[in-house]
Amino acid sequence: SLCREPDVTLDMSDRDLLAMFQGELRPIAAFTSGRLKVQGDIKTAMKLEELIKLLKKHQLYIVRPFNEIPGLWKNGWANLYNFWKLDGFRNLHRLMLQNFNTFGPIYREKIGHYESVNIINPEDAAILFKAEGHYPKRLKVEAWTSYRDYRNRKYGVLLKNGEDWRSNRVILNKEVISLKMLENFVPLLDEVGQDFVARVHKKIKRTGQNKWTTDLSQELFKYALESVSSVLYGERLGLLLDYIDPEAQHFIDCITLMFKTTSPMLYIPPALLKQTGSKVWRDHVEAWDGIFNHADRCIQNIYKKLHQDAGTPKKYPGVLASLLMLDKLSIEDIKASVTELMAGGVDTTSITLLWTLYELARHPNLQEELRAEVAAARAESQGDLLEMLKRIPLVKGALKETLRLHPVAVSLQRYIAEDIIIQKYHIPAGTLVQLGLYAMGRDPKVFFRPEQYQPSRWLRTETHYFRSLGFGFGPRQCLGRRIAEAEMQLFLIHILENFRVEKQRHVEVQSTFELILLPDKPIILTLKPLQASQ
Known part of the structure; x- marks a missing residue:
């Protein structure tokens, strides 16, 4: 997917773009208030050089799929074991801080069966809370x-x-x-x-x-x-x-x-x-x-x-x-x-x-x-x-x-x-x-x-x-x-x-x-x- 956002310049190299678009169809989407709207398709018949020019002209950037979010989410039970070894039950806050330092401002995590995406930036918090819906739902205290x-x-x-x-x-x-x-x-x-x-x-x-x-x-x-x-x-x-x-x-x-x-x-x-x-x-x-x-x-x-x-x-x-x-x-x-x-x-x-x-x-x-x-x-x-x-x-x-x-x-x-x-x-x-x-x-x-x-x-x-x-x-x-x-x-x-x-x-x-x-x-x-x- 591609996204358009005001005042956002394309920050990917031409080589990255070529690699991502080689032999694939990619929908173009507009970024509006955090929502994804499909506008059309770019056909592979288009010359890739022309595609790159088009992307730069309209200030479009690549929206990466959910499964590309960095982090430790592929083996929840192995992660739970490591979490236990690191005394994560007491050091949860410090481990989160360490993960942000390792993966950047967003990372995905799975510990046991418990899975989440973690963010740190105030600007991203604004997007999150706009998407909470009419009935905001958070983690429940299962013991209670x-x-x-x-x-x-x-x-x-x-x-x-x-x-x-x-x-x-x-x-x-x-x-x-x-x-x-x-x-x-x-x-x-x-x-x-x-x-x-x-x-x-x-x-x-x-x-x-x-x-x-x-x-x-x-x-x-x-x-x-x-x-x-x-x-x-x-x-x-x-x-x-x-x-x-x-x-x-x-x-x-x-x-x-x-x-x-x-x-x-x-x-x-x-x-x-x-x-x-x-x-x-x-x-x-x-x-x-x-x-x-x-x-x-x-x-x-x-x-x-x-x-x-x-x-x-x-x-x-x-x-x-x-x-x-x-x-x-x-x-x-x-x-x-x-x-x-x-x-x-x-x-x-x-x-x-x-x-x-x-x-x-x-x-x-x-x-x-x-x-x-x-x-x-x-x-x-x-x-x-x-x-x-x-x-x-x-x-x-x-x-x-x-x-x-x-x-x-x-x-x-x-x-x-x-x-x-x-x-x-x-x-x-x-x-x-x-x-x-x-x-x-x-x-x-x-x-x-x-x-x-x-x-x-x-x-x-x-x-x-x-x-x-x-x-x-x-x-x-x-x-x-x-x-x-x-x-x-x-x-x-x-x-x-x-x-x-x-x-x-x-x-x-x-x-x-x-x-x-x-x-x-x-x-x-x-x-x-x-x-x-x-």
């Missing part, structure tokens, strides 16, 4: 769908596809991701942020050293779960108190176990583990049972409160209660989607905050810049939190920069709904195409000095089109995006206003893959109260 099938539970919007997904998502968007909902979320999240500050001050006081040095990962996990529970379920779990209620502790244990047992089932079919009665499968079922039981208790409490308040709550009651009062989705649909929102909104935000604190500790001057911005925003907004959040572009840039260097997800995936052409290769409809987020964030062709942590790069006027994709893109982007962004921004505001963050010297931390990207070793940080240091 297997549990729901086993217990005959409904899928939430994270796991649904097709019209069922779309109809649910439209309703949920208005209650969860619309900007106007921030005025409901922010007061709840700010309260949790203040409690976290009080907890840190208490920890510092107990040390007797006017500082607290610790691995914050568990504390941030509790902060994130407390925050998301407050917004979704309309109740505080009390995870930032010294004494944690046994029911709340059981909920934490269930979430931790659910994540721990999901990772092994990324590569071993859950059906096999279920059939053999594997402990991993049994633990996974037990974990989800506990999570859904918690949701059931929350629904019962909400109905009691609504009855007491005569159906009109005095303050924002949380997403779950709002959806129940809206009465546009079934209780089972609501429970499924809210439970998935909670499951997807704990580790993801807590790990992003941990990486951000790590980077700010490594860059003390930058930390002071952010602190000054927060102080100015606090003064200018005169106590209006929503206004304050509009005045912290560098803080927001820091979170974007964290998600560039330390993305939660290794890639974004879509099963394309139509044929597309990327990097002059034809990719047929139905193919799984992955955009390598980790690799793109470290690509010097995309980001200037990518190894440097520079939040100010997001303040510049040049386009950031398809470069900041930490929350995904389009109608299938992260449903909890507004909650997560506000939660992380408010957390950083409170930390910067109260503490200086420092780190151990000469300790560099890398990423490891376990369903999401995690630090490969504990990140030990020191928090010092600002007033004492000033």
Whole structure:
């Protein structure tokens, strides 16, 4: 096939063209919005020299077939063995980066029965997302769908596809991701942020050293779960108190176990583990049972409160209660989607905050810049939190920069709904195409000095089109995006206003893959109260 694209010159040698056209018929096609349209045939009777002139005159180039995409895709099981030898289950992100360096901006891969085309350029991401169709479809978490099938539970919007997904998502968007909902979320999240500050001050006081040095990962996990529970379920779990209620502790244990047992089932079919009665499968079922039981208790409490308040709550009651009062989705649909929102909104935000604190500790001057911005925003907004959040572009840039260097997800995936052409290769409809987020964030062709942590790069006027994709893109982007962004921004505001963050010297931390990207070793940080240091 041949393609025509504005301002594209023919980059193949005459010899390559002669070799490709010798004794063959090739259709001429026009490149329009990523679609392939056949216009006619070039007959072999035409002199090849004339053909070359014709191609150059009309700026046509060769569209290479799908089976010519470079990569390792011809022997999936041999690739799986090599993947295992290279500890690919933990190094998936690094292997993708290595493959882009080897094969270029597009490569095809097959590991076991799992096959995909991988891309890295923002311009190619634009083509990919235009071809996602009315019902965007991505890789499913098979462990989670297997549990729901086993217990005959409904899928939430994270796991649904097709019209069922779309109809649910439209309703949920208005209650969860619309900007106007921030005025409901922010007061709840700010309260949790203040409690976290009080907890840190208490920890510092107990040390007797006017500082607290610790691995914050568990504390941030509790902060994130407390925050998301407050917004979704309309109740505080009390995870930032010294004494944690046994029911709340059981909920934490269930979430931790659910994540721990999901990772092994990324590569071993859950059906096999279920059939053999594997402990991993049994633990996974037990974990989800506990999570859904918690949701059931929350629904019962909400109905009691609504009855007491005569159906009109005095303050924002949380997403779950709002959806129940809206009465546009079934209780089972609501429970499924809210439970998935909670499951997807704990580790993801807590790990992003941990990486951000790590980077700010490594860059003390930058930390002071952010602190000054927060102080100015606090003064200018005169106590209006929503206004304050509009005045912290560098803080927001820091979170974007964290998600560039330390993305939660290794890639974004879509099963394309139509044929597309990327990097002059034809990719047929139905193919799984992955955009390598980790690799793109470290690509010097995309980001200037990518190894440097520079939040100010997001303040510049040049386009950031398809470069900041930490929350995904389009109608299938992260449903909890507004909650997560506000939660992380408010957390950083409170930390910067109260503490200086420092780190151990000469300790560099890398990423490891376990369903999401995690630090490969504990990140030990020191928090010092600002007033004492000033």
